[in-house]
Amino acid sequence: MTQEIRAITEDVLNACTDLYIEVFNQEPWNDSWTEDTALKRLRHISLTPGFVGFSLYEKGELAGFVAGYREQWFDSEHFDLVEFCIRTGRQGNGYGSxxxxxxxxxxxHIGVSRIYLLTMRAGQAEAFYKKNNYDVNGHMVMMGKKLGAGKS
Structure with missing residues (x-):
């Protein structure tokens, strides 16, 4: 596996957008991302204060990326891992790890003490994070509320 990891910059957001659509519009997610909505999402994340993102390349081709942002808590900085995807044909080969x-x-190295993320329960993503020593947080619960007539 010949790979290179680089910081995400504005000039790679379009390539990340294409990969994001490819990965999340198929099993197991079956989302309906468009170029416009996916680019807006990734651009919004990249413009958030404390943004940190990395892209992984194999032989010059984008194979995956991870993105999120640092947040200050009372005792330390935490990181919200917001998006993470690996090209479908390359999953299961160590790229994500x-x-x-x-x-x-x-x-x-920059003083972040904890990483938080949300993912689909009981799927490949949860298994991946558990394999990489992430635990289900017993102190927190994800909650939501649908507003207005928008899609859920």
Whole structure:
């Protein structure tokens, strides 16, 4: 596996957008991202104060990326891992673990003490994070409320 990990910059957001649509519009997510909505999402994340993102390339081709942002808490900085995807044909080959490990090392070096994320329960993503020593947080629960007549 010949790979290179780089910080995400504005000039790679379009490539990340294409990959995001490719990954999340198929199983198991089956979302309906468009180029416009996916680019808006990734651009919004990248413009958030405390943004940290890395892209992984193999032989010059984008194979995956991870993105989120640092947040100040009363005792330390935490990181919200907001988006993470690996090209479908490359999943299960160590790319995700390599990218996640790179992110964790970087965050550790800049003083972040904890990473939080949301993912689909009982699927491949949850299994991936558990394999990489992430735990289900017993102290927190995800809650939501649908507003107005918008899509859920």
């Amino acid at each position: 390599a990218l996640l490990h790179h992110l964790e090392q970087h965050l550790s």
